[in-house]
Amino acid sequence: MTTVLTLIVLAPLAGFMLNGLIGARLGNRFVGVVGCGLPLAAFALTLVSFRALETGGAPLIETFYTWARIGPRVFDVEFYFDRLSAVMTLIVTGVGTLIHVYSLGYMKEDKGYARYFAYLNLFLFFMLLLVLGRSLLVLFVGWEGVGLASYLLIGFWFEDPEKARAGKKAFVVNRIGDAGFLLGMFLLFWALGTLDMDRINAAFNGAALPAVSASLVGILLFIGATGKSAQIPLHVWLPDAMAGPTPVSALIHAATMVTAGVYLVARMSGIYLHAEVASQVVTTIGLVTAFFAATIAVVQTDIKKVLAYSTVSQLGFMFVALGVGAYGVAIFHVTTHAFFKACLFLGAGSVIHALGGEQDIRKMGGLARRIPVTFVTFVVATAAIAGIPPLAGFFSKDEILWFAFASSRGGAPLLWLVATLTALLTSFYMFRLVWRTFLGASRMDEKTAHHVHESPWSMGGVLVVLAMLSAIGGFIAVPHYLEALLPAPPVEQALHHLETPLLVLSVVVAFAGLAAAAFLYGGTAARAARMEARFAGLHRILTHKYYIDEIYERCLGGPLVWISEHVFLRTGDRLLLDGTLNGMAGLAQRVAGGLSRLQSGSLHRYAFLVLAGAVACLAWSLSHV
Amino acid sequence: MSEATLLNLVLFLPVLGIALVVALPAGRDGAVRWATFWVMMVQLALTTLLYCRFDAAVPGLQFETRLPWIEAWGVYYQIGLDGYNLLLVLLTTFLGPLVVAGAFTAISKDVKLFYAMVLLIQFAMLGTFVAQDLFVFYLFWEMMMIPMFLIIGIWGGERRIYATLKFVLYTAFGSILMLAAVIYLVYSLRASTGITSFAFADLLGTPLPMSVQLWLLAAFGLSFAIKVPLVPLHTWLPDAHVEAPTAGSVILAGVLLKMGTYGFMKLGFPLFPDATRALTPALMTLAVIAIVYGACLALVQNDIKKIIAYSSISHLGYVMLGLVSLDLLGIQGAIIQMVSHGLTAAGLFLMVGMIYERCHTRELAAYGGLAKVLPVYSVFFMILTLASIGLPTTSGFTGEFLVLLGTFTSAWPQYVDGAPWPLAMAVTAVTGVVLGALYMLRFAQHFLFGAERVPHGPVADLGLREKLILFPIVVAIFALGLFPDAPMRKTELAAQHYQALVLAPRAPGSTP
């Protein structure tokens, strides 16, 4: 038995411990070496495991220890490494390490350097637990743990109450999803007596279906996924989560953590294959999210918010793929998305770094010549996400569109249409971002403009690597690699002849978006301003994100506090309970006060009362003789 | 020394401690503090030894002492350890030294009396846990009230008289009912079997008709429910916590509240199994109301001690839920949750005490941005907050997860059979985890983050003493979160015993 998988998981934990406990005392160099070295070690170990997996063929399974035994039930902490985990682990450790390296430069000036790397390592630890865990329980531990790391990193600059609030919001919204996840897990445990995901899949793929509704389980687990992967209606936390440091946004809120929901559904594909209703729900939610998030992204003015909504939208794409049964394709898109979105976020980070903290694209422009490395890598990644061939996004997105159209597990022309429209919007808002940020005339103030500088090599180098991956990532045939594990859904024969026309169409759509952005935002962007004035109402709705935050606050947050305060606290506790209690105490006091008046202190009266009492007793006893 | 003697020594060490403290000359406050501390430490060491020697494979009592006391009434001085009380005894002795050390600087009035009272309550609590005879149990149960009354009444805050009277009246009311039920129970035992005995082991076999079971369960249950406390019998708790000195709050939240749930588990439910089973849906509802109601109220409090007080109500709701789930997972979860709550609530109250000593206010709005000013304090606080939320790898998760899992797995088959209510309760309880995150994070956010507001600042971060107090708690929280198997081995037989007792019919004429 080997311990490689355990080591992969524990390496970042060791980094967390070292940096968290003694990092601040040993200086930034030590923190950097530990903070980046251990994730790198994890990546190396992952490669070792990957080789072992490819030579051996069978999934690697390692038992770490037994968490609990209750009666006949055993909860083991086990790690499971098959091709799906392999892809995810490679992304997590690979992209993760790159972002750690990037952070070396980005966070250099920050006082909480050690703390930052400690949290980042902690995140990696939980993320690896999530993708390597064999049982849903271990996955759940990682699932909540990444939420914690995200909470800590969003609120990293804790002086700012806005940021602390964003962290809290992320945590609580995720918890809502987790409640659904827990219920799904309980239901599976009741039906199958195990939480090991391979066993659950085997049970559902076996001859006799378990005595539990696959759709119900599927929907419950999907609620968890909507929380973590920011799908409607639980998407509200992700844009606010941009309050964290930018590398964090790249790592957690773009490349890895938010794809956990996609991983979960793909991992539990055994259930979803038998859950038609659940799959339809997944598709619908994914599609709606993809579209609406894309529309919001079109008008955002914060560079990170645009990317955040773009992430939400892309995750929606992945769920569409999952819903129509193309699990491998979804993971493919996870992979390419990790490359280009990490590159975009880190590029945005580089821009923000260069401008001394400015995030508003209305105050940028003309940066292309000032920070050329950032510009070039950003454009490559943008082209990738827009779906321009032969970059990474083109391949994965095109496959999603194809299966949305043709999959016999729920593909439909309408799905394809909305998804393609979303792709058009994606291309448009991404190129809009490029134009507003890098091209045209500078809209910076003098002071900022003076300070603009290209980022150090540790940041630029990472950008280049990621841009290269965004460019060639599409040639990594992830769906093919996963075919044995997650076979592609059957496609209706009659539709095969449409594959090439659709492909051409999707390329046209990508360029149309580019053209539209160039048309509207080229030059002085006067056309865009006119459009904005003309559709002021729509613009306002989009800027306010369809007022969903406000609606939640009005319909959920407000009433909860109101009920707690007025019904439970004031009426329940104070009025009813304490009121009754104090009332009873008051009554007793008043009665006693009345009786105490008899206690006059006059001996004669007492004696007289004794006499009266004696006479009364006598009279009573006489009358009853 | 035999092991039974060891347990007796553990139990009576506080009494020796009281004698020692009283014997010390007046004015030697430092000596009193250290004497009490070391008594507690020795007690903890001995209990740890007992814990290690406790054989998980042996059912029933271990380290048992049984001596005749009032033979005419069949009263025996009978104590022992079993899976029911093992962890709680360990928890009590674990918190003992921390409570004492936590009060080193906070208490400067009547130091001798204070530590004597702390030792006395320690004695009473341990006695209640280890008692295996209802008479002895009742004596210790009543004994707990007096030192707590004095601790709140003498060293408490401004409205201490109101709070302490409320506490005593509630508790005494419950005790009277329990006393009546105890007497009735012993008489029924004599009527049906001819033996007069207060021993738990004998009483647990008393056949009782259903109607009697219901009345007696109501009487015992009311007494225990006040201690837990279950809504709507809870209003004494926030007041008592707010007015009590830190040590009082820690004892109250850490151990005293568990008396209620322990009472239900050891006596209330197993003594009257038919009534318990009949009332399971109602009891589940009460537990879930406690979970949700406590959480909602914690959400709108502005006094930091009240937030923790209401969170206690919510957390103990989970314990009750696990106990009435009658599923092994839920029962084990409930036991772990009791210990977990003891650790987190005690830790949080200690931390509130530490900040109160510095800033002299408990108003949440007065604080902000402590993370920057008190980094070490904030780390500890964050860990305790997360454990309270029930984040995986902390003890809170182990407890809550198992309780919810057990409740769900017992409720789902009932739903399939056409009884949806337990399932509805289980699902509501699961949503409780959201509320838990909501109120604790609101607390942490106002407290640790945001603009810097430190009343009576600038203040110093935690000193060595305070770090040494909090560190063991944090270690225990993670130990129970990551490696719950070892303690659960030792409680498994008790959990099974409890389950079997409550599931078996007891009313005369019913077929087993």
Next chain:
Amino acid sequence: MDRLQILLLLAMALFAVGLLGVIIRRNLLVMLMCMELMLNGVNLSLVTFAQQTGTEAGAVLVFLIFVVAAAEIAIAIPIVLLLVQGKRTLDADAYTDLKG
């Protein structure tokens, strides 16, 4: 009227006179004496009944009561004297300090 009834009537009369005295007289010492009268009225009835039923317990009890009464008066008179020292009066109405 047989002897029993006469004795009982006498006992009642003693008790009634004593009670009346306690109620209408204001002098503390007189009140004490009246209380002794009441006590002795009860004592008399006790002896009477004891003789009637032929039990010795009643007679024994009477002796016990004598002793207790003596002790009681031995304490009561000093109390009264102490009270008088404080307020310089024997009037019972002056002593209403226990008013509720």
